[in-house]
Amino acid sequence: MSAMEPIRKVNHTGVKEFILLGFGxxxxxxxxxxxxxxxxxxxxxxxxxxxxxxIRADSHLHTPMYFFLKNLSFLDFCCSSSVAPRAMVSFLAGSKAISYNGCATQFFFITVFLTTEAFLLAVMAYDRYSAICNPLLYPITMSKWVCVQLVAGSYLCGCVNSMVQTGFTFTLNHCGSNEIDNFFCDGPPLVSLSCSDKYVNYLVMFTFCGLIIVSTALIVLISYVYVISTILRIRSAEGRHRAFSTCTSHMMVVTLFYGSTALMYAQPTRLASLFPRKAMSVFYTLFVPMLNPFIYSLRNKEVKDSLRRIVGKKCLKK
Known part of the structure; x- marks a missing residue:
């Protein structure tokens, strides 16, 4: 056995589990x-x-917009499921420990779902741009195969970012405190616990997060600049209302998601006291996934009409 082998072993086994402090x-x-x-x-x-x-039951909703919305709902469900059940067990059982591998797994999946959602929201904005600004080319621009590719690309980007973030975070040496000041395994608290040089990790984390947030937000912003300018040129008041109604729900979801994630991962240190990380974590991992289906269903006439048709058919069968 070489002289370096015991050192490497100590570095990797310095912390075997983490303690999620939760709320106290x-x-x-x-x-x-x-x-x-x-x-x-x-x-x-x-x-x-x-x-x-x-969306699956009503053929009227088998369109690109609702295909993306179905995937967004799936991501919201997965994101919430990767945080809430484990946190509830911790609160109820009183055991706040999570294994090193368990923490790495949770961090990986949360990062996958959040990153994928960021890209999917950008895809949904582009879909609205194509539908409203280029309606004649829309069936070609957003064909079924293109939609599948855009969703698959969003997941691919999510997996790549997650692998990079997880790799950099969990190759650090954790040889000191193992207490994470949060209710799940998140990047900034994990990196701050390391006794290694953290400069490269912070640089990678904020560079990747910043690029993802800025690039996807720019796609959303540019798409909606064109969308709004096109809607304002529609002469019919009913036509303008219909076009706006398909966009306002998405704009609300985008504002909630990008606002909370930007404050969490791209905020300067001096803003941390104004927007506590733990409160922001609750907001973007739990509240936003809870609110999204209500925003889309309550403000979307097609979804409400579809629900009435499904309920009506069930009643007639009885």
């Missing part, structure tokens, strides 16, 4: 978060599942 110790800080997370998670699962089933 004591019964009050366990029961209240557990109840809140349980209610949010149940609503998230029901809301996104019902929306997916409505």
């Amino acid at each position: 110790r004591g019964l009050w800080f366990q029961i209240v978060p557990f109840v809140m997370f349980l209610v949010i998670y149940i609503i998230t699962v029901l809301g996104n599942t019902i929306l997916v089933l409505i």
Whole structure:
């Protein structure tokens, strides 16, 4: 055995598990978060599942826009499921420990789902641009095969970013404190625990996150500049209203998602006191996935009409 081998072994086994501090110790800080997370998670699962089933059941919704929306609901369900159940077990059982491999796995999947959602929201904005600004070319521009490729590309980008982030984060030496000041394994708290030089990791984290947020947000912004300018030229008030109604829901979701993730991963240190990371984590991992299906269903006439048709058919069968 060489002299360097024991050193490497110590570096990789310095921390075998992490402690998720959550919201604090004591019964009050366990029961209240557990109840809140349980209610949010149940609503998230029901809301996104019902929306997916409505889109699958009604042929009127078998369009590119609703194909992307179905995938967005799936991502919201997965993102919430990668955080909420594990956190609830921690609150209820009182055991805040998570294994090193478990932490790496959770971090990997959360990063995959969040990154994929960022790219998917940009794809959805481009879809609205194609539908409103180039309606004659829309069937070709957004064919079924193109839609599948765009969704697959979003997942690919999510996996690449997640592999890079996970690789850089979990090759650091964790030989000191193992307490993560959050309710799940997130990048910034994990990197801050390392006893290695963290400059490269912070550089990679903020560069990748910044590029993803800025590039996808720019696609959304440019798409909607063209969309709004086209809508304003529509002479019919009913036509303008119909066009706006298909875009406002998406714009609300985009604002919630990009606003919270930008404040979480691209904020200067001095803003951390104004927008606490733990509060922002709850918002973009739990609240946004819960709100998205309601934003799309309550503000979308086609979804509400589809729900009425499905319910009407069920009633007639009875």
